[in-house]
Amino acid sequence: MPTISFLRKDLERFLGRAAAPEQLESWLPLVKGELKDVNAATGEMRIELQDSNRPDLWSVEGIARQIRIKAEGAPRAYPFVQRKTRPARRVVVGNGMDKVRPFVAACAATGMPVTEEDLAHLIQTQEKLADGYGHRRRTVSVGLYRLPRIQFPVTYELVKPTEARFTPLGFSEPMTLKDILAAHPKGIEYGSILAGQPLLPLLRDKAGEVLSLPPIINSADIGQVEPGDSELFVEVTGTDAHMVLLTLNIFAVNFADRGAAVEPVEIQYPYDTPWGTSVATPRDINDAQRVPLKSIEDALGLAMDADMARDALRSYGYDVTTARDALTVRLPCYRHDLMHPVDVAEDVAISRGYDSFTPVMPAHFTVGALSEIERMSDHLRDHMIGQGFQEMCSNILMSREELVERMRLTPADGDRVVEVDNVMSQSFSCLRSWIVPSLLRIEAASPRAFYPHRLFEIGEVERPDAGTVTGSRTRTRLASLIAHPHANFSETHTCLDVLMFYLMRDYALEPVDHNSFMEGRAGTILCNGHPIGLIGELHPAVLENWGISMPVSVFEIEVDSLCGEEGAGSSSTSG
Amino acid sequence: MNSASDSLHPLEITLLAALGQSADAPSSDDELRERSQLAPSQISMALGWLQAKTLIRVHAETVTVWVGLTEVGRGYLVTGSPPEWLVQRCRQGAHEGRPLTVQTLQDADTFPPSDISRAIGLLKQEGAIRLTAGGHVEPTGAASPTAERFAALLNQLRERRRELPSFAPDEQTLLRQYAVKRGSAQKPFRIEERIRREYVLTEDGKAAAQRCRAEAADGRGAVNDVAQLTPAMLKDGSWRGARFRKYTISLRPPRVAPGRRHPYRAFLDLVKHQLVGMGFREMRGPLVETEFWNMDALFMPQFHPARAIHDVYFVKTPTHAARIDEPFLSSVAAAHEHGGDTGSRGWGYRYDAERARRLILRSQGTAVSARTLASKPLVPGKYFSMARCFRYDQVDATHATDFFQVEGIVLGDEIHFRTLLGLLTLFAEEMAQAKERAFLPAYFPFTEPSVELHVRHAQLGWMELGGAGLLRPEVTRPLGVTAPVIAWGLGLDRMAMVALGLHDIRDLFSTDLEKIRALRGRFA
Known part of the structure; x- marks a missing residue:
């Protein structure tokens, strides 16, 4: 969107009239212009033009022309x-x-x-x-x-x-x-x-x-x-x-x-x-087009006769002739943005002024609802908050160093992440593939926040998946983190256990060798035999990589796995 | 009957008694320590409470400078100061016919070599020693005034520290010269500033102290009060005879960190429930998108400046999606090239199907709406998404690397420009509680007519709340929708920030736990 600058007197020269500030403000909607600033001393003003299909407005002559036509009721000939x-x-x-x-x-x-x-x-x-x-x-x-x-x-x-x-x-x-x-x-x-x-x-x-x-x-x-x-x-x-x-x-x-x-x-x-x-x-480049009056009426929700529409369009620069139920319109030579009758309808609306239209409330009955994944996420949030966890909200773009290297991920652990090609900053060069690194970033930044730390976040991650059309899949995950001088596996396990009890899900933990966790203190969380997440005490080397000097235990589960088909068929009799 | 000690902590009673001993005369904190036998931390705590209750007040505050011995100084009491030790060793050596060298003195290891060097320099200057040709250090027989003054000072400070002004000016100079100020320098003296406060009882305080004394005398004192009711007391009934200490309930309780929603999420929860309340159904979509769904399906031509307003992140691998589903690829391509069956003349360029498959990070939430349009949406229907979007922008106070966009669509035969304005009026009233609003013509590549909604917000004044419009037929028809459709998007982050008292968008995604714990918002 271009921004152009000119002096008030330039505008007034082409308008042929004075342009007081309040008047200018009422004119700017005609050109989809936003006044960015005015220098009171010099009279210089900067206006941003929104419409990238109207390059004729990207000059003081063009802005003045559109306003002048409105004031004069019809365009001048070229x-x-x-x-x-x-x-x-x-x-x-x-x-x-x-x-x-x-x-x-x-x-x-x-x-x-x-x-x-x-x-x-x-x-x-x-x-x-x-x-x-x-x-x-x-x-x-x-x-x-x-x-x-x-x-x-x-x-x-x-x-x-x-x-x-x-x-x-x-x-x-x-x-x-x-x-x-x-x-x-x-x-x-x-x-x-x-x-x-x-x-x-x-x-x-x-x-x-x-x-x-x-x-x-x-x-x-x-x-x-x-x-x-x-x-x-x-x-x-x-x-x-x-x-x-x-x-x-x-x-x-x-x-x-x-x-x-x-x-x-x-x-x-x-x-x-x-x-x-x-x-x-130069030469004319626009053909005359027939536009049914009804198409304008339908788009605007306003009954109008052909003369009304004609006057609105003429005073916006069009060449118009009317028939009983249609208009024949032709754009001026400096415009070429009429692609569809809806474009004519908008010009009618702008010429008449948006404020001249009485709003009508949409009346059709529709049923509102959250998605299943959002309902499940909210359910999980309630349980985590009830267990004393502070919810967090992190950026999704992170660095490979945070997601993979500090976590000591090996190919066996799944060290692929979706990376950005046109990197602006290494800190924001990858989509997070899991949420534990987001929580560790907070833990690393908050050693002075009083302990214990009990954090959780539910959010989106992007998991590489060669079997999909785009090579990756957006998933929603829940991660929790506990940090204090005695944080251990058992405390986190209790939280997971309570959560699964109220979700009415049977689950089992299977020992796993995962480079982010201490050996013998990590497990895959299985639900109906399917892995849905990880739990464990983080490896001291991981904590050292993050500069964290507090024991940390975490779990992370995929919320999608708890929804719909994937989540169905689990036990409702646990406990 | 109310007793004076009921509302007083035992520490407070002890301190009142200590203050009462000196009647109207002020008592210093040192004196109170001696009299009460309490630990300094207990005293400062109880003094704070009593001041808060205006039972005592500070009578005077004086700053005094004290000097005492460090560990090094205590060592000097045994060895003597370096000059004193050095003179003695030299005399002893001379006496035994074994003149000492600088090296042997330093090797003695009694003092750090730098102290020895300094002492040699000083003694030479004072004429107490001289250095001879062979590098020997010999006593001259003259006395060293410094060594003597050192000995005297060490002796005076042997038992207790003293106020610095009690020493003669030249002594003070020496003390300052050899004093630790901060850190762990090897110096014999330590100079400290102490703020000495004197307290007196207020009239209320005197009365309270008086009552405490009386109560202590007849056995009703707080000393016998029970602090905690126990299960055992309930079992054996002994609670009946017990007196329970009354608490000072005006004190702040200990801090805990509760489980709680993230304040920004709480704001977004409110928005989402408002939208559901208005009949909107939530949609979701992928973070990694194709240019097709992010732009092409929204009638943004592949080589047009309208595309430049979306500076996007491209995915490294794979660079392209395996395919774009038909019939959408063909119908969208036709709309771009010549309008297809949309009634449009199209953009009139050759559509690049390869570019359509290019993978990017979703740059606008409208991509989610585009996918919904292509999935046989309900008509009439209302949809919204809170989509995480990514822009190739420098991160600063108003640009986050990724952020939530709240957007959606409304489909139905009743949809036209005026129902669009009606919906925006509803948003202004419900989302921003704004009575005043303005509709301004706007430009979006995928809507016509297009509107910007501006509202007068209670704190922010006039602000842009959102953009909306009627989707162009070039967008809806190729995706199989014939009903008119409103597309809308709301910019709510500024409202969230003002509700949370933030000025930097990055703080919505802060990594500072203390900050998040402290964030409160006036909403919900």
């Missing part, structure tokens, strides 16, 4: 998107471009001497669109140039990396394309987009002067726009035809709103595009 005469300026696309970076769109903006502020906004919009919407320039990138320096037609074609040379922005000497990719900061940052391409895309004018190496860097000459320039050229290149054209359309309407005359450019392709081989840009 006539340059309708082709009337053939543009004088052309960009000619070379062969093979369809394999590298197929699409380009461009226009000229004249008659507007750019100020320093204009330039700052243009660059902010360029960055937000290329970075956010254009996936860090991979799908879409934008270049701005000084129009008078360009001799048309411009060519957009592939060249050998060692053949062409130009002076990139920020440098003073001509470099080959290969050197730019290897040495220029932008080449290093964005070079991966062109990795593996034997030939690179290059924009040059009729005289062979380089405009840029898209999507990497402009030339330091033609591509260096400065305050005072009043004739600009803007081009967008990329891999998605609609996104490229939409981005240019956004720039074109932003230029127009700034007072420039937008002059279309014709793009000539040697291959086909959604709009043919000869495309004048």
Whole structure:
């Protein structure tokens, strides 16, 4: 979600009216904007835009436009998107471009001497669109140039990396394309987009002067726009035809709103595009769509006549004509986010204002219930608390050191854990496979908490299991820990015994060699002959690994094993 | 009849008596110790109780500095101080015609070598010894003032410690120079500060002491009171003749650590019971998810910036699930590519079925709802989950490595935008006890229309309580659901934190047992 910043007076310039803070607050829902902060001294405000499908709103012009349409009741026209005469300026696309970076769109903006502020906004919009919407320039990138320096037609074609040379922005000497990719900061940052391409895309004018190496860097000459320039050229290149054209359309309407005359450019392709081989840009990209009135009514839960819906949509920028039970709608050229009639319904709701809708309580009767595993977990929690245990709540991400190494687990004990590939911190690199390490982490951190310590936690763990579709299984487990100077097997065994008595489960302990526990003081807990957990006194070496200087006994059982089919068939006569 | 000693502990009675001996004159703690014969810990305990009951008060508090002998100092009483010992040994050696070297003196092992060196330096300076060419130490015959002063001081402190100001200034300097301050340095003297308090009886205290004396005289004193009723007394009936000491019930009891729910879990229990009360059924899902269920099924395109808001953890091995169940893989792929039969134009890109199988740690609870939608949910139906989610974020006061998301869905023919607002109103009132709320347009890739619910919370002011919307047909249809569906999620951690008085989200998962034992919350 992009955050953009501008001055209050910028907003007011494009709104054509004052923007008092409380008024701004009432307008921001129209653009799904959240005011992050306002600098009272400078009037600078930062607004976060939520809708990633509305890149037209990622500029002060766009925000003002949406608000202005609401205030004026209908959108202004941008006539340059309708082709009337053939543009004088052309960009000619070379062969093979369809394999590298197929699409380009461009226009000229004249008659507007750019100020320093204009330039700052243009660059902010360029960055937000290329970075956010254009996936860090991979799908879409934008270049701005000084129009008078360009001799048309411009060519957009592939060249050998060692053949062409130009002076990139920020440098003073001509470099080959290969050197730019290897040495220029932008080449290093964005070079991966062109990795593996034997030939690179290059924009040059009729005289062979380089405009840029898209999507990497402009030339330091033609591509260096400065305050005072009043004739600009803007081009967008990329891999998605609609996104490229939409981005240019956004720039074109932003230029127009700034007072420039937008002059279309014709793009000539040697291959086909959604709009043919000869495309004048900017241009409309949206078709008119028929939307049944009922689909809007059903979605909003509100009966409305076609005129109501039409007014709401017009004052949100749509081009609308009405029939008796349907609307024919068309988005403005700077939007391309109408995928389904529900999108129209939302725009009706936003345009009318969410507060204008009266909430209705859902009335259908439904039965609430906890899952069986949650009911069993709550049951176990009650029993553990009754036995004097403090419940704990730990993070599930831990380290392999905690889960395996400190516990002295060997392959025989089951030392596999689900690990994260893109590790941010070793401390959070594995999903816990059991809960005893979580409780030991607490014990290790709490030697000054007065004793005895009786802790338990019921929570999820991830158990590697090659037999499943995902290679692991999420299980819910209960672990308990007792620590004090005389903590031993017997005390923990008593707790387990009491628990199993009230669960009405027969169980048996079978001695087990497990590296986390002292030899001869550990057992597998069997329920109906199936292992459901472990009990024992922790090995002094484990305690030493954790820096714990208190004897500790634990048990851990799988809650899933006590539920449903797995838990059924056990004795109800014990005791 | 009430006796004065009824409410007094035997220790208190003993101390009152000790204080009473000096009538109106204040008594120091030392004096009280002598008179009462109680241990210092007992005295300080009883003094605290009596002060709490305003039977006594502190009359004066003086800080005194005392000097006494350490173990090393007691040793000097036998050997003499190093300078004294050294002078004597030298004289003895000279007398026997065996002049001593520095080495032999150090090897004598009576004092640490550093003490010997220091003493040699001092005595040389005072002219009591001299070092000759052969490394011999010879007495000059002159006396060492320091050795003599040392001997005198040791002697004065032989029996008991004394107040430092009782010594002459040059003596004080020497004492300080050779005194232990802290730790285990090998020094003969120890200087300590002591706070000496003097206590007097208050008027109530005098009356209580008076009554205690009277009661002690006629045999009604607390000395004969029984502390504990025993089974034997009940059996033989001897309780009838016994007098039971009355307790000071205003004192704090001993501490125990009870068994208890984790306070954050207790908060989540409340939430879960509220949801069940509103007719929601709990759902659960796996921690390790596929990108398919976490994102694709929610109509988040595989290569769109909407996906960037979910920075996720990827699983190392296996990297991919074995399969995604049909018909969901195909129907979701169609929705992404061209809309399939959802009435949508789709995202218009080539769907990557391989990427769909990529395993990740669940990044949003809505994945659980997606799975529920694909499992023939009840219509009408309400579902919720409290799903542990993982985000690839730096851990700080507002970001935990993994956290609970409370989210769910509501299905039914009655579902539309206004019932969505109705449900959110219910949440605002039930979950946040908020009378004021606001609905703001929002963006989620899987809902349209989308809403943010803001409420005015009693402590936090205006806050975002949750996000919701109507699931897009591109989400529901491919999973086999034709009814309209609300998807909702609540952000309750801030409310939990304010209820528990916490400011750092990490404290909800604290590993500090004392902290957890002390955490209390105003909820439930």
